[in-house]
Amino acid sequence: xxxxxxxxxxxxxxxxxxxxxxxxxxxxxxxxxxxxxxxxxxxxxxxxxxxxxxxxxxxxxxxxxxxxxxxxxxxxxxxxxxxxxxxxxxxxxxxxxxxxxxxxxxxxxxxxxxxxxxxxxxxxxxxxxxxxxxxxxxxxxxxxxxxxxxxxxxxxxxxxxxxxxxxxxxxxxxxxxxxxxxxxxxxxxxxxxxxxxxxxxxxxxxxxxxxxxxxxxxxxxxxxxxxxxxxxxxxxxxxxxxxxxxxxxxxxxxxxxxxxxxxxxxxxxxxxxxxxxxxxxxxxxxxxxxxxxxxxxxxxxxxxxxxxxxxxxxxxxxxxxxxxxxxxxxxxxxxxxxxxxxxxxxxxxxxxxxxxxxxxxxxxxxxxxxxxxxxxxxxxxxxxxxxxxxxxxxxxxxxxxxxxxxxxxxxxxxxxxxxxxxxxxxxxxxxxxxxxxxxxxxxxxxxxxxxxxxxxxxxxxxxxxxxxxxxxxxxxxxxxxxxxxxxxxxxxxxxxxxxxxxxxxxxxxxxxxxxxxxxxxxxxxxxxxxxxxxxxxxxxxxx
Numbered sequence: 001x002x003x004x005x006x007x008x009x010x011x012x013x014x015x016x017x018x019x020x021x022x023x024x025x026x027x028x029x030x031x032x033x034x035x036x037x038x039x040x041x042x043x044x045x046x047x048x049x050x051x052x053x054x055x056x057x058x059x060x061x062x063x064x065x066x067x068x069x070x071x072x073x074x075x076x077x078x079x080x081x082x083x084x085x086x087x088x089x090x091x092x093x094x095x096x097x098x099x100x101x102x103x104x105x106x107x108x109x110x111x112x113x114x115x116x117x118x119x120x121x122x123x124x125x126x127x128x129x130x131x132x133x134x135x136x137x138x139x140x141x142x143x144x145x146x147x148x149x150x151x152x153x154x155x156x157x158x159x160x161x162x163x164x165x166x167x168x169x170x171x172x173x174x175x176x177x178x179x180x181x182x183x184x185x186x187x188x189x190x191x192x193x194x195x196x197x198x199x200x201x202x203x204x205x206x207x208x209x210x211x212x213x214x215x216x217x218x219x220x221x222x223x224x225x226x227x228x229x230x231x232x233x234x235x236x237x238x239x240x241x242x243x244x245x246x247x248x249x250x251x252x253x254x255x256x257x258x259x260x261x262x263x264x265x266x267x268x269x270x271x272x273x274x275x276x277x278x279x280x281x282x283x284x285x286x287x288x289x290x291x292x293x294x295x296x297x298x299x300x301x302x303x304x305x306x307x308x309x310x311x312x313x314x315x316x317x318x319x320x321x322x323x324x325x326x327x328x329x330x331x332x333x334x335x336x337x338x339x340x341x342x343x344x345x346x347x348x349x350x351x352x353x354x355x356x357x358x359x360x361x362x363x364x365x366x367x368x369x370x371x372x373x374x375x376x377x378x379x380x381x382x383x384x385x386x387x388x389x390x391x392x393x394x395x396x397x398x399x400x401x402x403x404x405x406x407x408x409x410x411x412x413x414x415x416x417x418x419x420x421x422x423x424x425x426x427x428x429x430x431x432x433x434x435x436x437x438x439x440x441x442x443x444x445x446x447x448x449x450x451x452x453x454x455x456x457x458x459x460x461x462x463x464x465x466x467x468x469x470x471x472x473x474x475x476x477x478x479x480x481x482x483x484x485x486x487x488x489x490x491x492x493x494x495x496x497x498x499x500x501x502x503x504x505x506x507x508x509x510x511x512x513x514x515x516x517x518x519x520x521x522x523x524x525x526x527x528x529x530x531x532x533x534x535x536x537x538x539x540x541x542x543x
Contacts, residue, residue: 003032003061024059024073024125024153031154035064039177057103061157066166066173069157070107070122072100078129085124085139100124100139114176117167121160125153205369206235209344216363217337220322220345223367224393225519226374229346230490233318234264236344241265245315250276250333252324255483256490258473260320269314273329277303280310304332315341321490322347327359350389350515353486370394372519374492376401379518379525386506386540388515404518404525408534412448415500415528419449420456422497422526423480431495431523433458437481439488439517440500449500450482463487485517496521502530506540 028038039060059071074096079086085096104122111118123143131146145156166173205221205228212219223229233249240247247268251257254272261270271279277299281288284306288295317337319325322345330345337343345361372380373396380395382404407422409415419438426436438455440447449455450462459478466474481493498517503510518525529537 003029003034003036003038024071024127027150027153028059028061028157032061032157036158037062037174037177057107060107060177061161062174062177063158063161063163064170065161065163066168066170067119067162067164068107068121068173068177069161070100070103070120071125071157072096072103072122073125073127074129076128078126080131085144096124111176116173116176118173119162119164119166121162123157123160125150205229206231209367210236210239212365212367214342214363214365216365217341218334218343218345218361218364220347220361220364220366221369222347222349223369224348224372224389225351225515226372226492227369228373229320229348230260233260233320233344233346236316236318236342237264237268237270240316241267246313247316247318248314248333248336249318249320251320251490253321253487253489255473255487256321259491273325273333274300276333280306300326300329300332304328307332308335310336312336313338313341316344317341318344318346320346321351323349323352324354324356327357330359330361350512351489351519353489353509353512353516371396373397375519375521376523378403379521382541383515383518386511386514386537388511388518399523402524404527406534406537407526407528408531409528410531416449416452416455418528419497419499420458422499422528423456423458425526426495426497426524429524433479435494436497437483437488437491437493437495437520438497438499439483439485439520441485441498441502441513441517442500443484443486447484447500450484452482453478455480455482485513488520489516492520492522494521494523495526496524497526497528499528501527501533503533503536506536 025038025040032038039062040058057070058073061069061071063069074087076087078096087094087096100122104120107120111120121143123145124139125145127147127150129146130148131141131144143160145153149156205223209219209221209232221229221232237247237249247265249257249260249264249268249270250273251260252273254275257270257272257275264270274296277296278288280303281299285302288299292298314336315338317333319330319333322330334343345364370391370393372393375383375395376397376399377395378401380393380397383389384392405422405425407418409418423433423436423438427433438449440449442449444450444463444465452460452462453476454460458480460480460482461475461478462482464474464476485498496517498514501510501514
C-alpha cells in the first residue's frame with residue numbers, strides 16, 4: 001500500500017513542462033507506506049502584527065501519529081551566501097529559509113486557532129541542488145534534503161516526523177488539513193475543470209431569476225462580476241426562442257455583443273446599443289456620416305425619439321452592462337417592449353467606466369447579488385482589501401489561487417519588458433498562451449502596448465480598428481491577445497495581465513478599471529504598474 005495523496009493527481013500529465021513539485025509528490029506517494037497522507041498546495045492565512053498574511057505550503061505530510069512535516073520544494077539552483085540560502089525569481093533573490101520559517105509559524109498559528117495540538121516540523125527539499133556540510137545558519141543541515149539525498153526522500157521524511165502520538169485526535173488534524181488545501185498546483189490541468197465548475201456554480205441566477213414574477217414585467221439585477229449574469233442572459237434568450245417569442249439583447253460593448261451573438265440562439269436579436277441605433281437610422285433616415293463629429297450621439301437621439309412609435313416590438317428585452325447606459329437610452333429600448341413582455345436590466349455599479357446619471361426603473365423588482373464564482377479567493381481578497389467595489393464581494397470559487405503579482409516599471413522600455421515577463425510567469429505556472437489576455441488601462445488611442453506586433457517571444461492578436469464586410473472585427477494573426485479593458489468587459493480568460501496603469505491616487509475611475517480587469521480572471525492575475533501607481537496601491541493596502 002502507498003501513502004494517500006490529497007487532492008488526487010490522476011489527471012495531471014507528468015511531462016517536462018510541469019512543476020518539479022509533481023515529481024516530489026509522486027516520489028513521496030510511492031515511498032511512504034500506508035497510513036501517511038500527503039497534502040499539496042496548502043493555502044494558509046494568518047494575522048501578523050495586525051495585518052492579514054497569506055501564503056501557500058508546497059507539501060504537508062501527515063504521519064499516522066497525527067504529527068506533520070511541512071515541505072518547501074525549490075527546484076533549480078540555490079544560492080548559499082553567508083550561511084543563508086536564496087533562490088532567484090525573475091532577477092530577485094528570495095530567502096528560502098525565511099519563507100519556510102514564516103510558513104511554519106503560520107501553520108502553528110492556524111493549529112492553535114483550531115485548538116489542535118500536533119507536532120509540526122519543516123524541511124527544505126532542493127532536488128536539483130547538492131548541499132554539502134557547509135554550516136547553514138537559519139536551517140539545521142538535517143532538515144535540508146538536497147539532490148544527493150533525493151533518492152531517499154521517503155525515508156528522510158519518516159525520520160523527521162515523530163512517531164509519538166500527538167495530543168489531539170488524528171482524524172481532527174486530518175480534517176483540518178483537508179479543509180485547508182485547495183487544488184493541484186498545475187493551472188494547465190485545472191483551467192478547464194475550474195471553468196466548468198464555476199459555470200455550474202454560477203448557474204444560480206439563471207435558475208431562479210426567470211421564476212420571479214414582477215407585476216410591471218421589469219426586473220433589475222444588480223450583480224457583481226462573475227456572478228452569472230451572462231448565463232442568465234443566455235437562459236432568458238434560449239427560453240424565449242423555445243417559446244417562439246421575439247427577444248432582444250442589448251449591451252454597450254461591441255465586443256461583448258459579438259461574443260454573445262456567437263453563442264445565443266439564432267432567433268434572438270443580439271446587438272450593441274449603438275449598432276441598434278445605426279440600424280434604425282439607416283431605415284429611417286439613410287446612411288450615417290461616420291466622419292461627422294458626434295454622429296453616434298445623433299443616431300442615438302433619433303433612435304430614442306422614434307422607439308416609442310416603432311413597429312418593432314419584443315416579448316423579451318435584456319439590457320446588459322446597464323451601468324454604462326444613459327437614462328434616455330434605457331427608456332428608448334424599453335419603449336420597444338410589448339405590453340405583456342418582460343424586461344431584464346443587468347448591471348454592476350463597480351464596472352461603470354463612463355460618467356452616467358443614476359436613474360430609477362419604475363415598478364421594477366430589484367435583486368442584488370455579491371457572489372463571484374469566477375475569480376480565485378486570493379484575487380477577491382485583494383479586490384476587497386483595495387476597496388475596488390462599492391461593497392465587499394463574496395468569493396464562491398472552489399479555487400483559492402495566489403495573490404496577484406505586482407510588477408513595477410519606470411520607463412516605457414521597462415513597461416514592455418515587465419509585461420512580457422508577466423505573460424511568461426503565467427505560462428510557467430501552467431496557463432496556456434491562448435488562455436491569457438493582456439489588458440491595458442490606457443485604451444487604444446494612448447496605448448503603446450496595443451501598437452505592438454510582438455511582445456517578448458509572442459506574436460500578438462489585437463484589434464486593427466477595422467471590420468470585415470460581415471461586420472466582424474479584424475484582428476492581427478498571433479497567439480497572445482492584447483486588448484483594452486474597455487473592450488474586454490463582459491469576457492474572461494484564465495490568466496489576466498493588467499498593464500499600462502499609471503496613477504497617483506486610487507480614485508473611483510481607477511478603482512473601477514482595476515475591478516473590471518481583475519475580475520476577468522479564472523486563475524491568476526499579474527499587474528504591471530508605474531512606480532507611483534505601485535506606491536498608491538501599497539498605501540491603500542496598508543490602510
